[in-house]
Amino acid sequence: MVSLQLIDAYFAYLLAIPFALKMIKGYSLAFSKMLNLMCGRRTTTTAIHNYDWTTMINAIVSAATAISLLGAGVASLPAEPTAYFGDTAVVYSQTAETPESRINYTGTTFLYTGIWTTITTSNNFLPDSPMVSNHSVNSGTIAVRIVNALTHDVICDEMLLGVGSQGRTCRIPALSGEYAVQGMAMSVAGNYLISVD
Numbered sequence: 001m002v003s004l005q006l007i008d009a010y011f012a013y014l015l016a017i018p019f020a021l022k023m024i025k026g027y028s029l030a031f032s033k034m035l036n037l038m039c040g041r042r043t044t045t046t047a048i049h050n051y052d053w054t055t056m057i058n059a060i061v062s063a064a065t066a067i068s069l070l071g072a073g074v075a076s077l078p079a080e081p082t083a084y085f086g087d088t089a090v091v092y093s094q095t096a097e098t099p100e101s102r103i104n105y106t107g108t109t110f111l112y113t114g115i116w117t118t119i120t121t122s123n124n125f126l127p128d129s130p131m132v133s134n135h136s137v138n139s140g141t142i143a144v145r146i147v148n149a150l151t152h153d154v155i156c157d158e159m160l161l162g163v164g165s166q167g168r169t170c171r172i173p174a175l176s177g178e179y180a181v182q183g184m185a186m187s188v189a190g191n192y193l194i195s196v197d
Contacts, residue, residue: 103120103122104197105195106193106194107119114184116183117183119180119196121181123177124174127171130169131166132168132195133166137193140187140188145158145159146172158184
């Protein structure tokens with residue numbers, strides 16, 4: 001599977017090639033005419049005399065067009081390199097980023113043992129990786145996971161948080177729709193004070 005961004009970039013590069021060639025031809029003809037005039041030689045070929053200011057203007061317009069097309073090609077490239085394995089896209093990040101949370105929730109939720117309960121939901125437009133805290137006033141260890149709020153597909157696998165501990169969830173992709181942070185008591189059902197930020 002090839003990214004549409006890559007197709008756009010390659011198409012822009014292919015469009016830029018004829019303009020770049022025309023630019024090179026125009027500059028070389030104008031340079032040869034300038035060199036002949038500087039050396040005091042008059043050329044008898046009419047081809048060089050016909051390429052004076054018009055050639056330079058055409059070369060400048062071609063250069064501007066080629067540069068803008070190359071710029072459009074670079075702008076349409078994905079920000080991070082992506083490899084495709086079947087239908088699965090794997091993004092290789094070359095910069096280590098500190099994930100930022102897009103939600104800020106602190107509240108009490110009744111958690112059951114053996115049943116997932118939604119703690120809070122969020123609709124992210126940007127990548128997210130919330131920090132979940134199991135406060136020290138709670139009565140036991142909890143499991144936390146993140147699922148798609150509509151399909152209930154698991155986005156981030158469960159992670160165990162002991163009393164008074166916290167942990168950062170996996171990275172939730174941008175524009176992944178509404179997701180739910182779910183929790184489950186591991187040993188004692190009851191009200192749990194949980195923070196997601």
